[in-house]
Amino acid sequence: MATYAYRCPDCGTFDQSRPMGEAPECVACPRCAASSPRQWTPPLLARMNPALRTALAREEASRDAPEVVTRASGTTRR
Ligand SMILES: [Zn+2]
Structure with missing residues (x-):
């Protein structure tokens, strides 16, 4: 189920x-x-541009769990 917003011309907005x-x-x-016509609501995250969504998720994660580089790329551990 999803919640949609509508606006009555007399009573104002309500959700269904x-x-x-x-x-x-x-x-x-x-x-x-x-x-009552349906109202515009901000788009769901699932509809967001995938690259933008990934970037925002990475930015949010970096606050609490930053990605840490433990070894140089392209080298093998010995
Ligand atoms: Zn009404």
Whole structure:
């Protein structure tokens, strides 16, 4: 289930949980039953550019668990 935001022209915004990808463009307001269009919400992380998502994850991880180089690359351990 995913939460989608809608805006009633009289009552304001409200959320509705629906199966992912099955959100209609308009739903009835739970208070006054007026037709309420779906609102724009920030995109899910899964839809983010993969390179950007990887970079952000690496940046976040570096705060607590930085990647540490233990030996020079291209050499074998003896
Ligand atoms: Zn309403």
